[in-house]
Amino acid sequence: MHLSVEERRRAISRWLRTGFLPVARLAGGLELKFNPYHDPRNGRFTFATGIGAGIEEHYGGQGPRLGRGGNSRAFEDPMTVEQAFPELHGPLWNGIQALAQSTLDIFGPAAEAQINILDNRSKEVLKEIKKLDPNFVYQQIYSPQPSVEASAARLDDLMMWRAATYLRKTGNIEPLKTAMMVRMQREIDQAKREGDKLQKAGELKSHGVNDQMRLGNYVDRRVRGNIRGALNWYGIKAAARGRVRINRRLYIDGQGRSYGIPDVMVDDLIIEGSLQRKTMSAAQLRRFAKGLPKPRHIAVMTPSEAGSAHTYVYKIP
Incomplete structure (x- = not known):
């Protein structure tokens, strides 16, 4: 996926403010979603809580936020x-x-x-x-x-x-x-x-x-x-x-x-x-x-x- 300089700037700006990346779309309008759910024991992707096998995690209503270095947990929901x-x-x-x-x-x-x-x-x-x-x-x-x-x-x-x-x-x-x-x-x-x-x-x-x-x-x-x-x-x-x-x-x-x-x-x-x-x-x-x-x-x-x-x-x- 190719982003313009302005689109990248806006995406990074949103990530710094909120901890979330914007939803990406292909030229055909299809959404590309990041899967935040994975098994911490082996790193494999799994399903969201309650939708299949995997490690159950509770992150509130928005799912886990992306980490930002060693202090990333300080930006999670309180x-x-x-x-x-x-x-x-x-x-x-x-x-x-x-x-x-x-x-x-x-x-x-x-x-x-x-x-x-x-x-x-x-x-x-x-x-x-x-x-x-x-x-x-x-x-x-x-x-x-x-x-x-x-x-x-x-x-x-x-x-x-x-x-x-x-x-x-x-x-x-x-x-x-x-x-x-x-x-x-x-x-x-x-x-x-x-x-x-x-x-x-x-x-x-x-x-x-x-x-x-x-x-x-x-x-x-x-x-x-x-x-x-x-x-x-x-x-x-x-x-x-x-x-x-x-x-x-x-x-x-x-x-x-x-x-x-x-x-x-x-x-x-x-x-x-x-x-x-x-x-x-x-x-x-x-x-x-x-x-x-x-x-x-x-x-x-x-x-x-x-x-x-x-x-x-x-x-x-």
């Missing part, structure tokens, strides 16, 4: 939070974010099931903390009227205490990753609601060339400040060169001049808050992926009101 952090299974994760859904009836039958899930999980987390630290005493104020809000806040609090206890007793930082995902989502949702109210009242005092930028700057500042305060409350140390970092420089490939500044970094997990969806084609995320220490996951968190795919995770090879 994972859900549940896939990256199995502890945050569907009902639990939904309950944590329930307040972001303004239509939720937090006192109705639908909420009762979520309250039970959240409260049962809180009991499990508390038992786990006491097993690590028998002297731990949890002080809480129970609301006379059970609600998703109170149950979600209690579980959020206990997950942070569990993370702090694991760090102090064993040095294990993994519980802090899941706890920070939960805390970041709640903080982003709350800051977005507060920012919207201030903006509508004409009281949003934040820098930016337009309303969206001013709102984004307000949310970023509010979330980072609240996260710093929370870490101090739970006795978790954040430092520029530590395992936990808040708005600190992440140097690229160890170089002293080139760097990115993730919102939150917990060991090899980066959590980046945003009002809009970001993909690995964004220069900011690509810069993070090259940082040292090298991240394993980059989670992009947007307000829950954005829909079911508001928060997603990229796995960095």
Whole structure:
């Protein structure tokens, strides 16, 4: 197949933007399709999932993307939070974010099931903390009227205490990753609601060339400040060169001049808050992926009101 210089330029441009090659056609109008399905054990072509023998792969709705060098997996479709952090299974994760859904009836039958899930999980987390630290005493104020809000806040609090206890007793930082995902989502949702109210009242005092930028700057500042305060409350140390970092420089490939500044970094997990969806084609995320220490996951968190795919995770090879 022969392509003109302009056609080749457009094809390469699309591949760089999306990871997909355009469908090629012969002079007679017949399509030439690339078969992305192959057996990784021997390289032989096979059929798409569910259409015949072969290795079953799940790539979402568009099939696998073409690789671009050693960092190709960073450009694939992102994972859900549940896939990256199995502890945050569907009902639990939904309950944590329930307040972001303004239509939720937090006192109705639908909420009762979520309250039970959240409260049962809180009991499990508390038992786990006491097993690590028998002297731990949890002080809480129970609301006379059970609600998703109170149950979600209690579980959020206990997950942070569990993370702090694991760090102090064993040095294990993994519980802090899941706890920070939960805390970041709640903080982003709350800051977005507060920012919207201030903006509508004409009281949003934040820098930016337009309303969206001013709102984004307000949310970023509010979330980072609240996260710093929370870490101090739970006795978790954040430092520029530590395992936990808040708005600190992440140097690229160890170089002293080139760097990115993730919102939150917990060991090899980066959590980046945003009002809009970001993909690995964004220069900011690509810069993070090259940082040292090298991240394993980059989670992009947007307000829950954005829909079911508001928060997603990229796995960095």
